[in-house]
Amino acid sequence: xxxxxxxxxxxxxxxxxxxxxxxxxxxxxxxxxxxxxxxxxxxxxxxxxxxxxxxxxxxxxxxxxxxxxxxxxxxxxxxxxxxxxxxxxxxxxxxxxxxxxxxxxxxxxxxxxxxxxxxxxxxxxxxxxxxxxxxxxxxxxxxxxxxxxxxxxxxxxxxxxxxxxxxxxxxxxxxxxxx
Numbered sequence: 001x002x003x004x005x006x007x008x009x010x011x012x013x014x015x016x017x018x019x020x021x022x023x024x025x026x027x028x029x030x031x032x033x034x035x036x037x038x039x040x041x042x043x044x045x046x047x048x049x050x051x052x053x054x055x056x057x058x059x060x061x062x063x064x065x066x067x068x069x070x071x072x073x074x075x076x077x078x079x080x081x082x083x084x085x086x087x088x089x090x091x092x093x094x095x096x097x098x099x100x101x102x103x104x105x106x107x108x109x110x111x112x113x114x115x116x117x118x119x120x121x122x123x124x125x126x127x128x129x130x131x132x133x134x135x136x137x138x139x140x141x142x143x144x145x146x147x148x149x150x151x152x153x154x155x156x157x158x159x160x161x162x163x164x165x166x167x168x169x170x171x172x173x174x175x176x177x178x179x
Contacts, residue, residue: 002157003166009154010069016147017066020059027055046129054137061144065151071170085169089159096152096159104145104152111141 030051037043067073080088117123118135125131161167 002161006154006157006161009150009157013065013069013147013151013154016062017069020062020066023055023058023062027052027059030055046125046127047131050125050127050131054131057137058140061140062147064144065147068148068151068155086163088169089163092159093156093163096156100152101149104149107145108142108149111138111145115139115142 030048034045034048034052037045037048080091083091115135115138118138123134125134158167162169
């Protein structure tokens with residue numbers, strides 16, 4: 001049962017990672033277009049410049065859940081690598097339960113009013129020609145941390161299965177450190 005839940009969560013988070021990938025491609029196209037227009041034709045758009053940081057926010061915030069799922073997050077490996085897979089699994093579960101999930105829930109709770117206020121007030125960019133509907137980008141904050149909690153549940157299930165010996169730990173190689 002736990003393996004099925006873990007696989008479902010992994011597939012869901014892969015979709016979120018795919019959305020972040022598409023946002024990255026859109027951001028690159030946006031930056032390319034903006035740079036060409038600015039330096040070749042001396043034309044600048046506030047809306048396009050704001051879209052750059054909006055897309056960057058989407059990439060970063062949605063990428064957090066995918067980084068956890070793919071074990072691409074930052075960790076101090078000086079001691080961790082020397083411990084057994086079972087000890088690593090216990091540390092991963094404890095860190096997720098005691099730090100990651102409570103912090104994520106705090107951010108979700110604290111950012112919902114932020115989105116609500118932007119929506120109710122009809123917040124738009126303060127710059128002329130800027131983007132409207134600022135609540136849309138602000139809504140990515142609680143949404144991304146909801147996805148992080150889902151990914152954390154999958155991460156804990158994976159580590160529980162590693163602890164029980166049902167699942168083998170992911171092998172870490174030098175190629176993993178390239179990206």
